[in-house]
Amino acid sequence: MIGQRFEYHAPASVEEAVGLLAAANGDANVIAGGTWVVPELTHGIRTPAHIIDLRHAELSGVSASDAGITIGATTTYSALLDSPLVGEWAALLHTMALGVTGGAQVRNQGTIGGSACYATPSSDAPAALVALDASLTLAEAGGTRDVRAETFFEGAFRSALKQGELLTEIVVPEPPSNVQFGYDKLKFCESSWPIATAACVLGLDGDGVVEFARLAVGGANTKPYVVDTSLLVGTPVTRDLADEVAERAREAADDPYTDVLADGAYRQQVSGVVAKRALLDAAT
Amino acid sequence: MAYAAVLRSPHAHARIKWIDTENAAKAPGVIATLTGEEARELAGPIPFFIDPAVFGGKTTEVRCLAVDKVVMAGQPVAAVVAESVNDAEAALAAITVDYEVLSPVLDADQAMSEDAPRVYDDWDDNVVITIPFVEGDVEAALDAADHVIEDEVSIHRLSTQPIEPRGNMAVWEQDGSLTFYGSIQNPHPLRLHLSQSLGIPERSIRVIAPNVGGGLGLKMHGHPEETLVCVLAKLAGRPVKWHEDRRETLLIGGIEQRHRFKIGFMNDGTIVALQNRIITNIGMLGASPGWGMSFLSALSFPLGYKIAATDVQVQAVTTNKGIWNATRGYGKQGTNVPMERMVDMAARHLGMDRIEIRRQNLIEAHEFPFTTNSGLHIDSGDYHGALDKLVELIDYEELKAEQERLRQEGRYLGIGIAYELTPEAADIPGTIVGGFDSCQVKMGPSGNVTVLTGVTSPGSGNDTGIVQIVADELGVPIDSIGIVQGDTEACPYGFGNYSGRSIVSGGNSAVLAARDVADKVQAGAALLLEAAQDDIELANGLASVKGAPEQAIPIAKVAETIYTLNFAIPGIPEPPLESTRVYKPDNIRHTPDEKGRIQPYPTYSFAVHGAVVEVDVETGRIEITRIGIVHDCGTMINPAFIEGQMAGAVVMGMGNAWTEELKYDEDGIPLSTRFKTYLMPRAGDVPEIELVHQVTPSPFTLLGTKGAGEAGVGGGMSVLTNAVDDALAPLGVTVTELPVSPPNVLAAINRARANGGAA
Amino acid sequence: MSDTLPLGVTLNGIERSVEVDPRRLLVEVVRDELGQPGTHIGCLTGDCGACTIELDGQIVKSCLLLAASANGCEITTIEGLAENGELTTIQQAFWDEYGFQCGFCLPGMLFAAKDLLEVNATPTDGEIRSAINGNLCRCTGYDTIVKSIAEAARRMAAA
Numbered sequence A: 001m002i003g004q005r006f007e008y009h010a011p012a013s014v015e016e017a018v019g020l021l022a023a024a025n026g027d028a029n030v031i032a033g034g035t036w037v038v039p040e041l042t043h044g045i046r047t048p049a050h051i052i053d054l055r056h057a058e059l060s061g062v063s064a065s066d067a068g069i070t071i072g073a074t075t076t077y078s079a080l081l082d083s084p085l086v087g088e089w090a091a092l093l094h095t096m097a098l099g100v101t102g103g104a105q106v107r108n109q110g111t112i113g114g115s116a117c118y119a120t121p122s123s124d125a126p127a128a129l130v131a132l133d134a135s136l137t138l139a140e141a142g143g144t145r146d147v148r149a150e151t152f153f154e155g156a157f158r159s160a161l162k163q164g165e166l167l168t169e170i171v172v173p174e175p176p177s178n179v180q181f182g183y184d185k186l187k188f189c190e191s192s193w194p195i196a197t198a199a200c201v202l203g204l205d206g207d208g209v210v211e212f213a214r215l216a217v218g219g220a221n222t223k224p225y226v227v228d229t230s231l232l233v234g235t236p237v238t239r240d241l242a243d244e245v246a247e248r249a250r251e252a253a254d255d256p257y258t259d260v261l262a263d264g265a266y267r268q269q270v271s272g273v274v275a276k277r278a279l280l281d282a283a284t
Numbered sequence B: 001m002a003y004a005a006v007l008r009s010p011h012a013h014a015r016i017k018w019i020d021t022e023n024a025a026k027a028p029g030v031i032a033t034l035t036g037e038e039a040r041e042l043a044g045p046i047p048f049f050i051d052p053a054v055f056g057g058k059t060t061e062v063r064c065l066a067v068d069k070v071v072m073a074g075q076p077v078a079a080v081v082a083e084s085v086n087d088a089e090a091a092l093a094a095i096t097v098d099y100e101v102l103s104p105v106l107d108a109d110q111a112m113s114e115d116a117p118r119v120y121d122d123w124d125d126n127v128v129i130t131i132p133f134v135e136g137d138v139e140a141a142l143d144a145a146d147h148v149i150e151d152e153v154s155i156h157r158l159s160t161q162p163i164e165p166r167g168n169m170a171v172w173e174q175d176g177s178l179t180f181y182g183s184i185q186n187p188h189p190l191r192l193h194l195s196q197s198l199g200i201p202e203r204s205i206r207v208i209a210p211n212v213g214g215g216l217g218l219k220m221h222g223h224p225e226e227t228l229v230c231v232l233a234k235l236a237g238r239p240v241k242w243h244e245d246r247r248e249t250l251l252i253g254g255i256e257q258r259h260r261f262k263i264g265f266m267n268d269g270t271i272v273a274l275q276n277r278i279i280t281n282i283g284m285l286g287a288s289p290g291w292g293m294s295f296l297s298a299l300s301f302p303l304g305y306k307i308a309a310t311d312v313q314v315q316a317v318t319t320n321k322g323i324w325n326a327t328r329g330y331g332k333q334g335t336n337v338p339m340e341r342m343v344d345m346a347a348r349h350l351g352m353d354r355i356e357i358r359r360q361n362l363i364e365a366h367e368f369p370f371t372t373n374s375g376l377h378i379d380s381g382d383y384h385g386a387l388d389k390l391v392e393l394i395d396y397e398e399l400k401a402e403q404e405r406l407r408q409e410g411r412y413l414g415i416g417i418a419y420e421l422t423p424e425a426a427d428i429p430g431t432i433v434g435g436f437d438s439c440q441v442k443m444g445p446s447g448n449v450t451v452l453t454g455v456t457s458p459g460s461g462n463d464t465g466i467v468q469i470v471a472d473e474l475g476v477p478i479d480s481i482g483i484v485q486g487d488t489e490a491c492p493y494g495f496g497n498y499s500g501r502s503i504v505s506g507g508n509s510a511v512l513a514a515r516d517v518a519d520k521v522q523a524g525a526a527l528l529l530e531a532a533q534d535d536i537e538l539a540n541g542l543a544s545v546k547g548a549p550e551q552a553i554p555i556a557k558v559a560e561t562i563y564t565l566n567f568a569i570p571g572i573p574e575p576p577l578e579s580t581r582v583y584k585p586d587n588i589r590h591t592p593d594e595k596g597r598i599q600p601y602p603t604y605s606f607a608v609h610g611a612v613v614e615v616d617v618e619t620g621r622i623e624i625t626r627i628g629i630v631h632d633c634g635t636m637i638n639p640a641f642i643e644g645q646m647a648g649a650v651v652m653g654m655g656n657a658w659t660e661e662l663k664y665d666e667d668g669i670p671l672s673t674r675f676k677t678y679l680m681p682r683a684g685d686v687p688e689i690e691l692v693h694q695v696t697p698s699p700f701t702l703l704g705t706k707g708a709g710e711a712g713v714g715g716g717m718s719v720l721t722n723a724v725d726d727a728l729a730p731l732g733v734t735v736t737e738l739p740v741s742p743p744n745v746l747a748a749i750n751r752a753r754a755n756g757g758a759a
Numbered sequence C: 001m002s003d004t005l006p007l008g009v010t011l012n013g014i015e016r017s018v019e020v021d022p023r024r025l026l027v028e029v030v031r032d033e034l035g036q037p038g039t040h041i042g043c044l045t046g047d048c049g050a051c052t053i054e055l056d057g058q059i060v061k062s063c064l065l066l067a068a069s070a071n072g073c074e075i076t077t078i079e080g081l082a083e084n085g086e087l088t089t090i091q092q093a094f095w096d097e098y099g100f101q102c103g104f105c106l107p108g109m110l111f112a113a114k115d116l117l118e119v120n121a122t123p124t125d126g127e128i129r130s131a132i133n134g135n136l137c138r139c140t141g142y143d144t145i146v147k148s149i150a151e152a153a154r155r156m157a158a159a
């Protein structure tokens, strides 16, 4: 049960929220879905003086823009699943959201922004955002900045988000029409965190020849990374090439993450497996 | 009402230099604080559920709050009572404890070395007890065997984790009496133990166990928080409630053990010798009955296998890991898993079919009752019949063909086979583990019936089962019967719930009590219908004359007559229509036989299991695709409940063997702190369970029932492990280490590949 | 820092307002301040699902929410399912098919089942299993729960 007393705020806008954040001078916690924060408050792992609840801050929703599709930071996994825009333009996010465990309850509560900001390696969204080359908009009292997903994630539980900043939206560039997505997630059983995830964005011509490929692996290293897939361009995806990509994914897992479920050696070994499977999934 | 929160040690092994609760006492909402030193003045030690000293082992004093020294991370060191749980929680942060951190000993083998730190300062070593079970000349039998396999099997630390955590509440009355409410399994024994630790008469305590959200052994008492909450309520001068947090529940484990064995067998598959040295890692020695599972893991060898010479020894070793409590299966999974591994290893060594080798070695139907090497007297069974049914149920031959086909495609299907024996409904002499239980049946003037039992129902459905038994005996509708359990003030003395005993002990005593009441009803009806008592039948709410159904009278009318016209009708039976009876099963023997062995278990349920898994050899991940079981627990009172118990137990067993593990870091700090790090099975992890019943009644119990509820845990663990082993046989893997979690499986594959594989 | 906040919710169709300590979780307030103990606490980490309730028409785990966050919301708890003491079709099916043993997981299972059957009237066993993957049961091994939900679907289709 929560012991530490705090002041509860429910700002009605981003401006109000960043104002509160600035005023709290670092001693505040933002709550989006709360699926991470609230248990950590309950167990005294976080003891902030201020809680800023984004529930009413109008940060949820999916819309189309020139840049692609814009996803509000507090958009839940079920809202992603319900969004025709996501289904059409960012089917990868649909597949990713479908695989989030914890039941419909957690998909109704957990937000994509919360997953990004928490930056745990045991999460689905980060690798998918990196594969999609999404950019994240961070706002603070003084203004906003955009950060590419690939640089946003800095390590286990570390991101580019600075004290006083709020993630407001995630922009996914509109993909070319010939794109195919692949996703693979390794978890031990239904109760398990994601152990390793791989997301693949593949552009294929009419004959199945690869025009471009982007493959990201999450959970293996302390942060998601992009696998070198240059060898695929100009040829169709074959099993041998997929094995070659798997090997590259494994080599790139040079800073493997260890937690109670799986150590670095295990994660490194399976990084290639999920990479290969996501690639083959995208190619078919 | 006030609320308690417990400050727990952040160290696995440390001396407490001082504790300062002054700031906590001043914190908002705080009513009282308590340290170990203070608690020692207010309460005595917590009595052991089963004291190792009774069996010649070492013992220690267990207190509700640590005094001087902590021996596990999470051990209670201080407590706070406040106006709200939130204030109580907040105040914990204001308590300062100065610890002198000692080096912990976490591994049981290490704990046995000369220079290992001592968990208890005044002990010579860390061994709680050593128990040997020897029968025949094992060395000679191993020498004479055609083949000997020497290997190890280890099982990790696991836990039952009912979905409802524990919870206790204590209410002191003006007159010094105490009412204790708790999510607990054994109200009457707890009353005795509370009276001993609190130093008040047993009669001044009432213990109430309301509906319990799953017990599974974990809610057998001896936990510090039982005495603690009572002391806190006394201090606070008002009722105090304590709700366990899941992180606290996850401090409680069990089972962790290693078997180092030699098994000798002949060319035809006959197993002739078993030598086994077992070491259990019981963590901190607590007052709850957990440590005693070590005993069972050894005693249950060699299950229902006829092995002429056996030499099994268990050593229970204390370490600075978390405390044990009973885990459903009570240590018998610690026999089942290694025994079933050994049988499979022998089969693989000989190239023999795994069903065949079991047929070759299991007791045959005509050999029952059968005395095992450790003195267990197995009541009845038909193991071969069950194996035949299993072969048919899972279509074993077709499965083997499919396995072959898939292997050609590079897919790794595994077929697991396991036999499981579950001695249940124990009575351990000199302890409050009782093999009998009591029941009171009362019929009122309306014909309504109240059943009061000494057994409790932790959601296992025994209450409904007992009602059904009474309804059958009295011939009254189920909805005219009420049942009261778990209240020491209302119910006759009983031992509560453990060891799959509720229907055996509770159900049979209900039969006896109901028969007494039925006798009186029949006598009354005989008088009113002018018939012979022997001719009166009770059914459908009517007392009627055999062969003349038109001569009938409602049972309610008979009851009313007995209560209201007792002076008017001479010869009518005397009220009340009540009886309290105890049922003692026949098959328990506490006088040691010529070899000094006792027979503490009246019934021996068994099952044979088949499971199919597919192993992803690139990740070590397992998919469980089929579970087939043939189960025999004698006469069944309510098959639906037994199926439910079995399904729950098997799935728990599979989780236990697969992804559930209580892990610690090198300092002994628990790492499995929530259900995302202690991974229990969910619906999507398991297929539908195919269950077939076989009924071989026990000749020693009234209705032929045997215990049900524990069977399935050991079987589920064994069959899953064997299935994974079978899947990976072509890669040269032999599974010797549990859990079969993906990292462990992948590591085993990597090792086998590095060794050049096999097969 | 004020000690309490006003909380107004519609609970099982009835408007309620209480003062709550901001530290209180929604599940605690539902059980204690609002007096509906049918919602259970099994873990407080979002893992077990015993605390599942319906919040503005969506199922949520109420241990993952501060009570203050639910201000102005509509809440349905297990106590609000049966109308006039008559069990819902899903509840009745759980009763008939032995869909629970200790019953601790039951409230969460019922909401997960309801949520599934509202969007999928004819679920396969696989779909049922996946719909209750957010809820732990330690007693049943899930078999009878799956059967109960399948039976509820059949009965709802027949009605």
Ligand SMILES: Cc1cc2nc3c(=O)[nH]c(=O)nc-3n(C[C@H](O)[C@H](O)[C@H](O)COP(=O)(O)OP(=O)(O)OC[C@H]3O[C@@H](n4cnc5c(N)ncnc54)[C@H](O)[C@@H]3O)c2cc1C
Pocket: A029, A030, A031, A032, A033, A034, A035, A036, A037, A038, A054, A073, A074, A099, A100, A101, A102, A103, A106, A109, A110, A111, A112, A113, A114, A115, A117, A118, A122, A123, A124, A125, A161, A165, A166, A167, A168, A193, A194, C045, C046, C047
């Ligand atoms: C049972 C269960 C199963 C789960 N299964 C999965 C799974 O399969 N895959 C998976 O990826 N995750 C899973 N999760 C983890 C997690 O719930 C989700 O990833 C979720 O998306 C986190 O979002 P949230 O909004 O709840 O985060 P919150 O808890 O609200 O916030 C998380 C962190 O981000 C910060 N934050 C949130 N939003 C912002 C913002 N807009 N600006 C700045 N900081 C912000 C918070 O301060 C906090 O530090 C599971 C959780 C549970 C309880």
Ligand code: FES
Pocket: C040, C041, C042, C043, C044, C045, C046, C047, C048, C049, C050, C051, C052, C061, C062, C063, C064
């Ligand atoms: S108590 Fe909320 S999910 Fe377990």
Ligand code: FES
Pocket: B163, B213, B214, B459, C100, C101, C102, C103, C104, C105, C106, C136, C137, C138, C139, C140
């Ligand atoms: S019935 Fe006990 S947890 Fe599900």
